[in-house]
C-alpha cells in the first residue's frame with residue numbers, strides 16, 4: 539500500500555503544475571483536500587460538511603474532492619504535496635506543525651494543560667491562537683481555522699495510570715517533540731509513526747501502545763490490537779486548516795469569501811460533532827467488550843502531572859517562556 543501511495547504521490551507531484559490553473563473557463567474550481575483519518579471521525583465529518591457547504595454557497599462553482607484515511611497521502615507526504623500544489627487544503631493535527639518549523643503549535647500538546655474544550659477554544663481565539671495562525675506565513679501557508687477532535691487517552695496491553703506503568707513501554711506518538719518528551723518523562727520509549735501505520739504496528743507488536751481520542755482509536759479498530767484503555771484525558775488533539783498562499787491568491791475575493799464562510803459553518807458544526815463522536819464511540823467501545831477501560835483517580839493524575847513537569851520547561855526553553863505566560867492568561 540505504501541509503495542502504491544508513493545507512486546501515486548510521485549504521479550501527482552510529477553504533474554504538479556497546479557491543475558487548478560489549467561481549468562477551463564466556467565468549469566468549477568475543484569479544491570483537493572487530503573487527510574489521514576476515517577470518514578466517520580470528527581475531522582472526516584467536518585470536512586465532508588465543508589464540501590457540502592461550499593458547493594451550496596457557491597452554487598456548484600466550487601467543489602471539494604476529499605481523499606480520506608491516508609488513501610492518497612500519509613502524514614509524511616501531505617505537507618510536501620501542499621507546498622508543491624499537488625493538493626490544495628490540509629487539516630493536520632496541531633501536533634504535526636512543530637516538525638514543519640512551527641514549534642509553538644506544540645503548546646496544545648502539553649499534558650494536563652487543558653481541563654475542557656472551552657479552555658482550548660479560549661486560547662485558540664485569543665492572542666496565542668491568532669499568533670500561531672499568522673506565523674504560518676513564514677512558510678507561505680494560510681491558516682484558515684481550528685477544529686477539535688478531543689482529549690486523548692492512553693492505550694496498551696496494560697493499564698497506564700501511574701508513572702511506573704509506562705516504564706519500558708514502546709508507545710507510538712505523532713511527530714511532536716512535546717509528546718515524545720511526555721512519553722520519555724514517564725519512562726516510556728516514544729516511537730514516531732504515521733497515523734496510517736499505527737494500527738498495523740500495534741497488531742504486529744512493533745509498538746506496545748499509543749494515545750488517541752476515542753474516535754480515532756475506534757474507527758481505526760485499534761481496540762482489536764490493544765487490551766487496555768486508560769481514560770487519562772491527558773492531552774488535547776485538534777487540527778488547523780491550511781492552504782498554500784499560492785492557491786489562496788489564485789482564488790478571487792468572492793471565492794475566498796465562500797471558502798471562509800463554508801469553513802466557518804463546517805468547523806463550528808464539526809466541534810459539536812467531535813464531542814458527540816467521542817462520546818458515542820466510547821459507548822461503542824465499552825459495549826464491544828474488547829478492552830478493559832480504566833478511569834484515572836485524582837491522585838494518579840497528580841502523580842503523572844508531576845512527573846511531566848520537565849515537559850513544560852523543555853517547551854518553554856525551545857519557544858520562549860512568554861508563550862506559556864500568555865496562554866495561562868487566556869486559558870483561565
Ligand code: LMR
Nearest residue numbers: 574575631712732733754
Ligand atoms: C494522529 O496522528 O494520531 C492524529 O493526528 C491523526 C488525526 O489526524 O487525527
